[in-house]
Amino acid sequence: MSAPGAVDQQRPLTLLHFFLGGAAFGVDIEQLAAIGVYRGEGEEDDDLYWLHRALGYETPPPYRAPRILSIKDNGASELKPYRLIIEAPEDVRDFDWRQIRPVPPLLAPRLNARGLWGVLPLAGTMILLLDCQRLNLSM
Amino acid sequence: MGKIEMNPAAGPPPRSEAILNEIKRRDERHRIIEVDEERLKMVIFRAGGRRYAFYGRDIREILTPREIAWTPGLPEYLPGLINVRGDIESVIDIRFFLGGERADAAQCYIALADCNGFRSGVLVEEVEDVVDIPLSAVQPALSTLPEAVRELVAGEFEDPQGLVVLLDLTRLAAKVAV
């Protein structure tokens, strides 16, 4: 998100793509500092968050091979860097940003509040685009 | 409203002429009645074992059944997103409010509602018909309905197959809004 209101058509959108509890997610890798394997350490750390809690899953989904994402700060000093536990990624690759659609108006208030800002339909899957810097971590 | 003059010099008009003129009169009368009587397009559907209807003007399109992509953090009556020729739409499971037996969501038709800025798919099990109903036929709801349903009801009418409960999508929109 370099200049507001302008889309750099040259820059491709590289997404870290993973599944969690039946839903597909995509995170812009520009938001990520690091990714590592999670082995259960740091349960008590207050900068460590589980994604399913942040997104408001009713029942905790299974994590087959959890990973830790280190999220960069957003440069506006509103957000400190933190770590997010996600499911092991399916893929990290470029996606065609022109295929992205906005979240439907009925759901926009609910979903935007949790950092889900768009949908990328992809051959039977709908990738929910997640802005980690707008996650509601208070959950 | 002119008479058809075939032979001006003849006496009383021949029977064929009289018949044709009568037919013409009836035709015109019928058209006036038609024009006077407002007819409303209704989308009659089945959900939870009962027959309901939406105003046709509120429905953009009826969609074939498809997979609904579940999205986290939404209430039970918002099952997720659907793909409509590349566009992403939300889906409301109206059966949550109507009650009754619920068939598999992936097998249900979806009525794409678009009225007064409210836009969403609405899960209907099966669309029976799209018909014109005269305005006069729509009566206020008399039949006993659950409270949750009453909030959405605009009225009811009869058709050859029985009673149809008319639902107001604007009220539904209000119910599901945050």
Place this chain on the structure above:
Amino acid sequence: MKLLTRFALFNALTIALVVAVTVVMTVDQVTGRVLLSALLVAVIFTAAATLLARRLVLPTIENFCAITKDIHQRAGSIASAIQQQSGQASRLSSSVVEISSTMEEFSSTASQIAQHSQGVVTRADQTLEDTKRGAAEVENLTFKINDISSNIEANLNEIIALGKKSKEINKIMEIINNIANQTKLIAFNAALEAASAGEAGKRFGVVAVEIRRLADSVVESTAEIEARITEIQDAVNRLVMSSEKSSQLIQEGQEYASHTVVMLIESVDGVEETADSARQISLSTQQQQVASSQVVLALKDIKEGVQVSTNAIQEANRIIGELNTLSTRLQAQSQAVRPDQNPLPLDQDEAAAPAAAGGEQHWT
């Protein structure tokens, strides 16, 4: 002894007579002396003769008496021995009679058994024939059942193929129905579009109605065809079920037939065993009959022997009787000669006589 006295008397008389005659006749002294000497000689001769006779005859008569007594005694013992033998012979005879009658009973029983066992053999042979025939018929039946079974199977396969074809038609019906439903949907959406298009959309709306009508008629037709196909499939199912049932019945029939054949074969074995046993019994009874007829013959021999013995005994008794009579007469005679001799006790005579008489009684 009377005899001797009479003899002596006679001699005396004779002499007297002679003397008298001589005296009378002769006057001459010479002849007188000759006659006297003759007379003397005659007297002496008579005395001598009498003495000699007495000396010679008496011992002989005594011997004779003794011998007679002996004979009498022996005759008596022979008689009693004969009586004993007669008694034994009679017991033997009655035993023989008993045995004979028993043997006859035996023989008749044996011949009855032989008859019965022959009857069994005959019946067994008949049964054997019947069961063999029965087994052959069951085999025939089994062949016929197999024929029917393979016919039914062939028919069944055709019917199932027909059922499958109708299922394929069903699939096509499904496709047509899907298309019809989709067409209906298009008609709905066209109607909605027409409504929002206003006046321009009216004609479009008419077209939509026509499309809807077409879709409805297609659905109607497919519904009818589906109903026909369901009918066909129901008929096929019924046929399959009934032929399955027939199959089951046939299988049961076949099982029953082979079971029957097994039973028949087993009963054949049983029958053969029975026939063999019956023949054995027949043979045994025949042997028994031979044996018993041999016994009967032996008994006949014994009977004849006994009869001969009895006849001999009777004869013997008769002879003894005669002997007794004779000895009694002799005894009497000797008694006449020597009266001082002890007479034989009369009871021996009596003992001898009844033996002869009783023996004869026994042997009638």
